Amino acid sequence: MLGPIQKIDFPMHHFAPDEEVDVCIVGVGSAGGVLIQRLARAGFRVVGMEAGPFWETERDWVSDEAGSSKLYWNDLRITGGKDPITLGANNSGHGVGGGSVHWAGFTPRFHPSDFHVLSSDGMGADWPISYEDLKPYYELLETEIPVSGPAYYPWGDPHGYIYGPHPLGGVGDVLVKGCTQLGIPVVAGGPVAILAGSHGDRQHCIYRGFCIQGCKVGAKQSTLISHVPDAIRHGAEIRANCMVSRINMKNGRTTGVTYFDPDGHERELKAKLVIVSGYAIETPRLLLNSACPGFEQGLANSSGTVGKYLMVQIGNVVLGRFEEPIRMYKAPPAHALTEEFYETNPKNDFIRGFAIQTVGPLPIAFAKQMLVAKGAWGWGMRRVMMDYNHWAALGVLGEILPWEDNRVELAEETDQFGLRVAKVTFNLHDNDKKIAQAGVKKTTEVMQAAGAQEVVQESRYAHLVGGARMGSDPNTSVTNSFGRTHDIPNLYICDGSLLPTQGSANPGLTIQALAARTADYLISNAGDVLSSHPERISVTNPPVRRNLSPAGTANKGVPRFV
Amino acid sequence: MKIRDNARKDEQQRDAGRDRWPVDGTTGQPLEPRAQPGYYPGYHTLSQQAFWDEATRKVVLARVHDVPPIRFFSPEEARLMQAICDRLLPQDDRDEEHRIPLVNYIDTRLYHRRIDGYRYEDMPPDHEAHRLGLQAIETIARHMYDRSFVDLGQGEQDAVLQTIHDTNPPAAQDIWQRMSVQRFWMLLMQDVVDAYYAHPYAWDEIGFGGPAYPRGYMRLEGGKPEPWEVEEQRYEWRAPDEALSDTYRPVGGPGGHKQQPSGQEGTH
Numbered sequence: 001m002l003g004p005i006q007k008i009d010f011p012m013h014h015f016a017p018d019e020e021v022d023v024c025i026v027g028v029g030s031a032g033g034v035l036i037q038r039l040a041r042a043g044f045r046v047v048g049m050e051a052g053p054f055w056e057t058e059r060d061w062v063s064d065e066a067g068s069s070k071l072y073w074n075d076l077r078i079t080g081g082k083d084p085i086t087l088g089a090n091n092s093g094h095g096v097g098g099g100s101v102h103w104a105g106f107t108p109r110f111h112p113s114d115f116h117v118l119s120s121d122g123m124g125a126d127w128p129i130s131y132e133d134l135k136p137y138y139e140l141l142e143t144e145i146p147v148s149g150p151a152y153y154p155w156g157d158p159h160g161y162i163y164g165p166h167p168l169g170g171v172g173d174v175l176v177k178g179c180t181q182l183g184i185p186v187v188a189g190g191p192v193a194i195l196a197g198s199h200g201d202r203q204h205c206i207y208r209g210f211c212i213q214g215c216k217v218g219a220k221q222s223t224l225i226s227h228v229p230d231a232i233r234h235g236a237e238i239r240a241n242c243m244v245s246r247i248n249m250k251n252g253r254t255t256g257v258t259y260f261d262p263d264g265h266e267r268e269l270k271a272k273l274v275i276v277s278g279y280a281i282e283t284p285r286l287l288l289n290s291a292c293p294g295f296e297q298g299l300a301n302s303s304g305t306v307g308k309y310l311m312v313q314i315g316n317v318v319l320g321r322f323e324e325p326i327r328m329y330k331a332p333p334a335h336a337l338t339e340e341f342y343e344t345n346p347k348n349d350f351i352r353g354f355a356i357q358t359v360g361p362l363p364i365a366f367a368k369q370m371l372v373a374k375g376a377w378g379w380g381m382r383r384v385m386m387d388y389n390h391w392a393a394l395g396v397l398g399e400i401l402p403w404e405d406n407r408v409e410l411a412e413e414t415d416q417f418g419l420r421v422a423k424v425t426f427n428l429h430d431n432d433k434k435i436a437q438a439g440v441k442k443t444t445e446v447m448q449a450a451g452a453q454e455v456v457q458e459s460r461y462a463h464l465v466g467g468a469r470m471g472s473d474p475n476t477s478v479t480n481s482f483g484r485t486h487d488i489p490n491l492y493i494c495d496g497s498l499l500p501t502q503g504s505a506n507p508g509l510t511i512q513a514l515a516a517r518t519a520d521y522l523i524s525n526a527g528d529v530l531s532s533h534p535e536r537i538s539v540t541n542p543p544v545r546r547n548l549s550p551a552g553t554a555n556k557g558v559p560r561f562v
Numbered sequence: 563m564k565i566r567d568n569a570r571k572d573e574q575q576r577d578a579g580r581d582r583w584p585v586d587g588t589t590g591q592p593l594e595p596r597a598q599p600g601y602y603p604g605y606h607t608l609s610q611q612a613f614w615d616e617a618t619r620k621v622v623l624a625r626v627h628d629v630p631p632i633r634f635f636s637p638e639e640a641r642l643m644q645a646i647c648d649r650l651l652p653q654d655d656r657d658e659e660h661r662i663p664l665v666n667y668i669d670t671r672l673y674h675r676r677i678d679g680y681r682y683e684d685m686p687p688d689h690e691a692h693r694l695g696l697q698a699i700e701t702i703a704r705h706m707y708d709r710s711f712v713d714l715g716q717g718e719q720d721a722v723l724q725t726i727h728d729t730n731p732p733a734a735q736d737i738w739q740r741m742s743v744q745r746f747w748m749l750l751m752q753d754v755v756d757a758y759y760a761h762p763y764a765w766d767e768i769g770f771g772g773p774a775y776p777r778g779y780m781r782l783e784g785g786k787p788e789p790w791e792v793e794e795q796r797y798e799w800r801a802p803d804e805a806l807s808d809t810y811r812p813v814g815g816p817g818g819h820k821q822q823p824s825g826q827e828g829t830h
Contacts, residue, residue, distance in 0.1 A: 004776065062618040063773035066625075066760035073679050080683030086824065088679025169782045206778025209771075216615065216775045317825065325785030325794060329771055363770050367755035371813070372823055377650055377727060377751055378720065378807020379584070385759065386600050388768040389785065389794065423683070460825030 002057050002225045003218020006201045013235045017267070021045045022530055023522075024257055024271035026244045026286065029098015030508055031495040031515040032277035033223020033231070034141070038519035038548045040236035044526070047237045047269060049259055051282075052095030054240035055224060061214040065362045068213035071095065071102045077281060078411045081425040085312050091464040092279065096240060097224030099279065100508060102212045104334040105193040105220050106357060107147045107509040109138045111156030113343055114503040117401075121344050121351040123431065124401040125309070125500040128472045128481040131157060136544040137513035142191075144553045145221040146199060147509070149190030155339035164196045165189020166205060169331025171358040174320065174392040178450030179338055179356075188336040193221040193508070200552040209329045209360055220332070223512070230550035239269075245419055247274055247290040247299055247491065253534070254299075254491045260417055272530050273522070275483070275492040277515075280310060280467040283497045284408040285422040287468065300468070300478050300485035300493070307408035309469050310424065311502050314398030314436045315462030317359060317369055318443040320452030325389045333360030341442060342504045350431045354398035354439035355504040356446060361393055369393070373456040394447060396439035397462060399504045400432045408467050465507050468497040482521040483514070489535035494518045520545050582654040582716055587798025599655045600767035605792040607765045607772030614773045622773060626762060629663050634673035634689065640665055642696050645712045649719045649807070650754045660763050667757035668692070684742045688749060695746050698734035699723070705733035717804035724806055726750075728815030747813060748823050769794060 002008065015021055023039055025032045028048040036048045052073075055061065062068060073092035079085055093099035112131035117124035135157065141147075142161065149161030166189045168176065179186035189196070194211070195204045205219040218225055228238065241262040248255045248268065256270040276283045284307035288298035298306050337357040344351045361369060363385065370376040370384050411423035428436075440457050447455045471477025474486035483494040496511045522529055524542035583592040608626070611619050632640045647664040648654075656662075672689040685691055703711035703722050711722060725731045729743040758764050765772045771779070771791065781788055801808035813823055 058615070059617055062621050063615065063775035064618050064621055064760075066756060067618070067621040069676075069678075074677060075679065076677060077680045078683050079680045083824070084682055086678075086680065088677075092679060167782055170785055173783055206774075206776065207780075207782055208774035208778045210774065217778075315825075327769075327771075327785045327787075330779045331782045363759040363765065363768060364756055367759050368752055369825055371748070371751050371755065372825055374810040375727065375812040376810060377723075379652055379801035379805055380807050380810055381651060381751075381755065382655075383801075383808065384810075385764075385768050388770060424680075458825045459823075 002229070003203060003216065004058065005203060006218050006225060006229070008229050008232060010233055012232050013237050015045065015047060015237055018270070020256070020270035020272065021047050022271065023047070023273045023275060024049060024269050025275045025277055026257060027051070027098065027277040027279065027282065027495065028096045028223070028228065028238055029093050029277060029279060029495070030100045030223055030511045033097060033100065033227045034512045034515035035275060035277065035494055035519050036236050036238070037227035037231040037550060038516060039522065040231045040234035041548050042519070042523040042526070045235070047239060047271070049242050049244050049257065049269070050096050050238060050240045051243045052241065054096045054238060055101070057214065057216055057218070061216050063208065063210050063213070063216060065213060065364045068102070071214050075415055076413065076421050078413065078421065078423040079426070080423065081406070082427040085424060085426045085461050087281070087424065090461070091312070092281065096228060096238060097222035100222040101214050101224060103508050104211050104359070105332065106334040106337065106506040107142070107145065107191045107193045108337070108339065108355070108505040109156055110503045110505050110510050111342060114501055117352065117501050123351055125469070125471070127500050128470055134510070134513055134517065137516045138509065140516055140546065140549060141509060141512045144549050145193045145226055145512070146195070146553065147191045147193055148196045149192065150187045153187060153191065154185055155342060161191055166192065166194065166196045166332065166335050169207070169328070169335060169360070170326035171328045171360055171392045171394070172331065172336035174322070174326065174450045175336045175338070175356065175358055175394055175446065178446035181449035182446060184338055184340050184446070186336060186338040190335065192332060192334045194332050195219045205332060207331045209331060209333065209362065211332050211334065227550055243417055244286060245289070245417055247276070247286065249290070249292050249295065249299070252294065252488065254488060273490045273492065273534065275494050277495040279495050280464045280497040281408055281422045281424065283493060283495055284467045285410065288410050289419055300487045300491060302487050303475050303477060305469065305476060305478055307467055308404050308406070309402035309466045309500070310406045310408055310426070310464070311400050311402055311466040311499070312426070312461035313400055313463045313502060313504065314354060314396055314432065314439055315460045316396040316436055316440050316457055317361070317393050317460060318396065318440060318447055318455060318457045319369060319373055319391055319393045320447035320450070321387060321390050321454040322392060322452055323390070326392045327389050328360045328392055329362055331360065334358060339504065341439070348438065350434035350438070352399040352401070352431070352435065353504055354396050354435055356439070356443050357395045357397055359393045359395040363388060366391065366393070369458045373458040392447070392452070394443050395462070396436070396443050397504050397506065398435040398439045399502060401429065402466055402469070402501060403427070403429055463502070463507050465496040465499040465502050468493050469500045470498045471500060483518045490529065492518065519548070579654070581804065582652070582802055584655050584799045584801055587800050593655060593799060595655055595657045597657055597660045598763070598766050600769070601794045601796045602766060602769040602792050603795060605766055605769060607762045610772065610790055613777045615775050618773045618775065622762060625760060629666050630670040632666060632669045634669045635665070639693070639696055640669070642700060642712055643668070645719065646699060646723070647754055649716065649723055650751060651758050652805070662758050662761045662763055664754055664757040668753045671753065682742065682745050685745050686741055691741055691746055691749055694737050694741060695750060698731065698737040699726070701734040702731055715804065716802065717806060720806035727813060729813070730815055744813060744823055
């Protein structure tokens with residue numbers, strides 16, 4: 001059961017143990033969930049391997065901060081560099097739905113400018129596609145998720161949302177008030193992947209504020225509830241609690257994967273096509289751990305870029321104390337934002353920019369912020385925590401550019417499966433630091449304009465993308481724009497690790513949109529990619545398929561000419 | 563004789579406790595320990611448990627009623643850890659029955675080798691870091707006061723801990739060669755607040771709504787309480803005179819140019 005009223009009431013198909021399937025997807029998260037749904041609907045014989053559990057949400061999830069740690073990837077990783085990033089709860093998922101289970105759900109699109117940062121600004125990277133290539137998939141996913149938001153969204157490619165926005169909570173009040181005082185445009189009520197009204201067999205939001213602990217209500221989208229049921233209905237199999245240890249190779253092609261089943265036994269799944277959707281740490285790790293004769297530096301790594309150009313976003317939290325109570329634990333943390341400072345401004349001494357968004361830390365998260373922001377401990381911690389209800393928190397979301405030295409490699413240490421764990425190295429560069437500084441300064445002004453008596457801030461990072469980027473040049477990228485690796489014709493990557501740059505937008509919607517686009521490519525080229533000559537691709541510019549959405553989500557919203 | 567000794571001991575103990583109580587900001591008198599400090603008297607998240615879902619009720623009630631035993635720390639380490647936690651998150655304003663058992667929850671995490679999904683390259687594994695940290699704190703205490711940490715007064719104990727907060731410990735340099743002072747401070751404090759603010763007594767203290775599924779909230783704006791929540795009733799208080807932790811200064815110490823730690827929790 002997924003949420004109180006959504007049920008999967010049909011048996012899942014099970015392929016025979018030694019049966020070769022068409023497609024094996026490694027990781028059923030944001031990208032893998034969308035991908036498996038579309039491929040199953042199009043008739044592919046597809047298996048999704050997921051290292052974590054298949055959640056029964058009513059039984060497994062709790063409305064409790066400390067009790068929700070099982071939603072994250074908690075296995076060991078080593079983190080270092082001059083500015084090491086935190087992992088685990090901050091940016092990783094474990095279990096069907098992956099990180100979309102515990103994302104806050106902000107779903108802004110990337111701006112058209114995000115796709116040509118290098119050409120326009122001389123730093124960063126260009127995408128092998130433009131905004132227009134992704135736009136139809138943004139529109140599709142916004143109805144499939146669906147995204148609640150304002151009727152008019154003024155930034156990037158201006159557009160509107162067909163599902164109504166959410167009411168404001170205390171933190172949204174602060175953001176709207178502060179921005180309005182300063183003449184900064186701001187939107188409220190979304191865009192966020194949370195239902196403001198009921199939709200099919202899912203319920204509307206109850207404003208309890210536990211979004212990042214997993215939405216028991218079923219109002220916030222995860223691919224577990226939006227796409228996986230439809231995938232299973234169309235014959236997909238998901239093997240939960242199965243950890244893929246290696247991608248198998250023969251004559252320069254992949255033949256499937258080796259994995260540990262839930263009992264710890266090593267097994268093999270044969271597949272004509274393998275798609276790695278393990279996200280920005282596990283995807284490079286698996287490619288590197290699959291090194292074999294002919295691919296000594298890891299799979300799909302002839303360019304040497306696997307694991308490189310890893311990105312997080314500036315995620316500083318600016319906290320303000322108000323005379324009147326705020327009670328920021330109510331309402332979804334994600335419900336108002338401004339992207340007014342997103343684009344490159346020639347007046348700045350840096351390129352690109354940042355967004356300002358509402359966040360709503362619950363007590364433990366807030367205490368940890370105060371530990372940094374005020375240096376609180378002892379009686380000082382007790383005192384500031386007694387004022388929890390008087391504080392509001394705004395998040396800076398700032399763009400960090402892709403740098404070669406920010407990377408995932410293999411550490412010497414191994415995990416419980418005997419597999420080498422990931423080692424992540426991260427350094428901030430000059431442009432990144434300037435964005436963080438400017439973002440904190442502006443957000444502090446907004447907080448003060450809203451009437452805060454005291455404003456403090458905590459440095460942190462948000463999200464995680466890159467590490468196996470797409471590109472036109474096989475010498476500097478791992479895949480083409482559809483996630484097909486340059487080196488191995490039947491090995492694909494489809495997840496956040498593909499992103500060449502990231503803007504100041506939360507990446508979840510873009511990751512899901514890219515997955516739908518990759519699915520269309522595979523479906524249009526099914527005859528080739530499933531043949532013994534997967535290197536032949538007949539359709540290089542596949543049409544957008546609008547008939548593959550999960551039941552009940554297609555053909556809604558603004559009328560369009562077809 | 564013995565009875566008189568005991569009576570004097572009780573008196574001493576009570577007096578020893580009194581100077582650890584916070585002080586009424588208006589009268590200057592020590593504030594008697596109470597079941598529920600904080601500005602929300604009469605507010606009890608547990609009283610709403612009938613409105614919680616089964617899975618959540620089980621997890622939260624177990625936290626209150628089934629306190630796990632000490633299995634990772636040795637008895638001596640546990641005693642030292644208790645003394646440290648008593649300063650990192652003092653509970654002298656709580657009566658005995660309503661103190662939150664921090665050490666047991668930290669011990670359980672370390673016993674099960676539960677981690678948050680990563681380790682800094684300049685840190686040993688969490689369970690080793692905690693053991694080394696205990697040794698370091700004891701070494702600093704003996705260096706500064708020539709006595710064991712557990713035998714120090716509250717002000718002295720605070721002074722020992724503040725050297726770590728300020729990342730300027732005067733002793734145990736061999737241990738700080740093996741792990742970062744700042745990251746150890748963060749690890750220790752994160753474990754402490756993880757345990758304290760996971761507890762319903764702490765939620766009552768700070769006026770947090772607690773579990774809220776499936777009922778949810780209806781009053782979102784203006785900081786209004788739900789019908790089952792209560793309005794704030796503030797009172798002025800200050801920490802006991804000897805305590806050093808009631809003023810705020812950055813991790814790394816005042817005026818320092820040391821790199822600030824970055825936050826751990828996911829927010830957006």
